[in-house]
Amino acid sequence: TGRARRRTTPLPSDCVLSPPPSAAMAAANAPIAMREALTLTSLGIAPQFITFTHVTMESDRYICVRETSPQNSVVIIDMAMPSQPLRRPITADSALMNPNTRILALKAQIPGTTQDHLQIFNIEAKTKIKSHQMPEQVVFWKWITPKLLGLVTQASVYHWSIEGDSEPIKMFDRTANLANNQIINYRCDPAEKWLVLIGIAPGAPERPQLVKGNMQLFSVDQQRSQALEAHAASFATFKVPGNENPSTLICFASKASNAGTLTSKLHIIELGAQPGKPGFSKKQADLFFPPDFQDDFPVAMQISQKYGLVYVITKLGLLFVYDLETAAAVYRNRISPDPIFLTAESSTTGGFYAINRRGQVLHATVNDATVVPFVSGQLNNLELAVNLAKRANLPGAENLVVQRFQELFAQTKYKEAAELAAESPQGLLRTPETVAKFQSVPVQAGQTPPLLQYFGTLLTRGKLNAYESLELSRLVVNQNKKNLLENWLAEDKLECSEELGDLVKTVDNDLALKIYIKARATPKVVAAFAERREFDKILIYSKQVGYTPDYLFLLQTILRTDPQGAVNFALMMSQMEGGCPLDYNTITDLFLQQRNMIREATAFLLDVLKPNLEEHAFLQTKVLEINLVTYPNVADAILANGMFSHYDRPRIAQLCEKAGLYLRALQHYAELPDIKRVIVNTHAIEPQALVEFFGTLSKEWALECMKDLLLVNLRGNLQIVVQAAKEYCEQLGVDACIKLFEQFKSYEGLYFFLGSYLSSSEDPDIHFKYIESAARTGQIKEVERVTRESNFYDAEKTKNFLMEAKLPDARPLINVCDRFGFVPDLTHYLYTNNMLRYIEGYVQKVNPGNAPLVVGQLLDDECPEDFIKGLILSVRSLLPVEPLV
Secondary structure: OHHHHHHOOOOOOOOOOOOOOOHHHHHHHOOEEEEEEEEOHHHOOOHHHOOOOOEEOOOOOEEEEEEOOOOOEEEEEEOOOOOOOEEEOOOOOEEEEOOOOOEEEEEEEOOOOOOEEEEEEEOOOOEEEEEEEEOOOEEEEEEEEOOEEEEEEOOEEEEEEOOOOOOOEEEEEOOHHHOOOEEEEEEEOOOOOEEEEEEEEOOOOOOOOOOEEEEEEEEOOOOEEEEEEOOEEEEEEEOOOOOOOOEEEEEEEEEEEEOOEEEEEEEEEEEOOOOOOOOOOOEEEEOOOOHHHOOOOEEEEEEEOOOOEEEEEEOOOEEEEEEOOOOOEEEEEEOOOOOEEEEEEEOOOOEEEEEEOOOEEEEEEEOOOOHHHHHHHHOOOHHHHHHHHHHHOOOOOHHHHHHHHHHHHHOOOHHHHHHHHHHOHHHOOOOHHHHHHHHOOOOOOOOOOHHHHHHHHHHHHOOOOHHHHHHHHHHHHHOOOHHHHHHHHHOOOOOOOHHHHHHHHOOOHHHHHHHHHHHOOHHHHHHHHHHOOOHHHHHHHHHHHOOOOOHHHHHHHHHHHOHHHHHHHHHHHHOOOOOOOOOHHHHHHHHHHHOOOHHHHHHHHHHHOOOOOHHHHHHHHHHHHHHHHHOHHHHHHHHHHOOOOOOOHHHHHHHHHHOOOHHHHHHHOOOHHHHHHHHOOHHHOOHHHHHHHHOOOOHHHHHHHHHHHHHHOHHHHHHHHHHHHHHOHHHHOHHHHHHHHHHOOOHHHHHHHHHHHHHHOOOHHHHHHHHHHHHHOOOHHHHHHHHHHOOOOOHHHHHHHHHHHOOOOOHHHHHHHHHHOOHHHHHHHHHHOOOHHHHHHHHHHHOHHHHHHHHHHHHHOOOOHHHHHHHHHHOHHHOOHHHHO
16 A cells, blocks of 8 residues: 555665555566455454454465354355355354365364364265364364364364374474463474474563564474474475475574564574485575564465465565575565454465455465566566576566576586576577587587586476477487487476477387377377277277368278278278268279279178168169179179168169179069070079079069070970979969970970879869870879879770870779770770780789670670680689679
């Protein structure tokens, strides 16, 4: 504020800016920026509760306020959404929000005792985590880590973990200098090896307003305490050059009056020095209080590890800023016109929060743009300006850094120049020019080249940029030390780039692929996967990074060396979400036109065409075409599978005919002339399949085709025609089939056809035709059987036929004449045809009862008496006498 600036006496010229000409300019140029984050009163917090005993702020995440009227409650303010405070009806003597999570610690004195009841709650889960009854009163407590509460009683200090069911553990007893002190802070270092307790006590009688500050520092490892004078203290860590392990520092600020003389000091001391390692030299600096602030004293200290700065905040609102490494004064100003009673680190910004009695929550941050120019220009501390710029990667020291680098280089202090370049703020010197500068230095025999010194320094500091990584890798590849590259990449010391991948590819493809992936050099990654035939990874990777490769080029590339891999890759593409990126026809043409890979094209098409969609008619035709021309057996198998139904059937029929797949041609032709032309190729058609084909034709077309088969090769095709006629006689008609065979005088055809139909027919004509065809084809046994068993043939017609046929075996004629009363005709036929033994056989074995009829006919035919007598004598006992007489 204006009032604050008027009351602030300037610091000595080496550490503070002269009074600025205007408030606006001062704010703009100041190294520390202040803003009001919120006011507690605007959230409904009454002024009487804005005190050290009612307000707690354990971190930059939460503020907790304890109210006792109009009713007891606890208000939790989330700094991420401060306008929505959470107010809960809770009665407690103290409330602390956990630094990180929504966990609330509550403390309340048990009525009528000096004991305190401690409880820890999870606000979100609305559950109690744990509780404990302390046998003595806790006068101060604080979250010293997110998992640990520090509890201070009148006599001792305890630690209580929120994990498990453990009780508070005693850490140490308070030293005498803290007796009757008001405890205002308690802290531990990051390793929890050092603990510090701060208390304040009434001032000396001559200056009662200047309260006395006391501090107890305790070593956990040594179990020893040290009593010191201090109002505020904090731990820090610092990397001393030459020591890889960070040093633990204690910073504390004190103000005391001795014999009327005021001394105000900041001390920075290393704790637990590491034997044999470079240590941190003890530092101290004066705290310069203006005349109006003689009774003011430090109430808080915060340390910014990000910037390496120490913030000392006083009760009356003064802010002192010091450099942690050197204790050099950086800045002083009054940041609040009202007393400050509470501060908290702002870990994300490297600043701090401060709460004053008016309820303002102030946020102090380093002004990145102005702090380095302020230190170099106003304080004229060039070394600090450079260090601050390097430490926090800040602008403002560019000229100083470049000038110092050139000086070191001119003095051949290459190691120091390398360190400066490595730490240069915002990578100012991390450029190709710097690499070239180190490259240009002549290498002395027996000494490490300055360029390697530079790269070595960079590697110890962190990660190399893309150009540095490439140049260092070039050196390593040339020296054939690939293992170094692998180690650096594993440690994430190199920035991967496409150029680095190209370089490493000359010695190691696997390592190059890793680099391409990290560099997101997607085309190179895809090409590398293709070379390795890891085609599935191409699609997975491309999807992950949102890249669309040149799939056609990829497929062409794979085809040259790995045809089967190309098929697999094409199939993978066909299964991609959103559809195949290449048209199936394009892929097929690539296989066929460029490489004539019919098998590969077929494998691809058979897989992608499985759904048998109408829109794939062209491709169905194509896969059949290419195989009918070159691999007819493959086409035959595809057609036999019946997986396609939308291809060009007439076209495929023609190709099947040309390829000699006559049955397939028949199945596809739809015109009778085509079918008649093809069907005669029975030498190349499986007979049963051809018979089955007849079942697909109309009656007229089937008979036409059967006729053509008999015309072309009666003997060769008869069996097929007979089989078809037998199979489909109901559809074709028995008469039509008989006419067909009769047309070609094919008694063999008739015989085989009618033979299958005879048992189910009572048609005399069919029975006669069967007898006739059997007789004409020499099937005498069958003629004999049917004439003996059948009751349906025309006896007269059959008798006449058999007599005309003059079969060598008379038994069929005997059957007909005996059964149907034609014995005289039979006898006459047998006698005139000199078949006398059949007459004897008939009389003796078949029907002796008909002997008189036989004898009568023989007498009519003037048969010799000796034969007739012999015949009569041979059947004498069986012969009926009367008819004979």
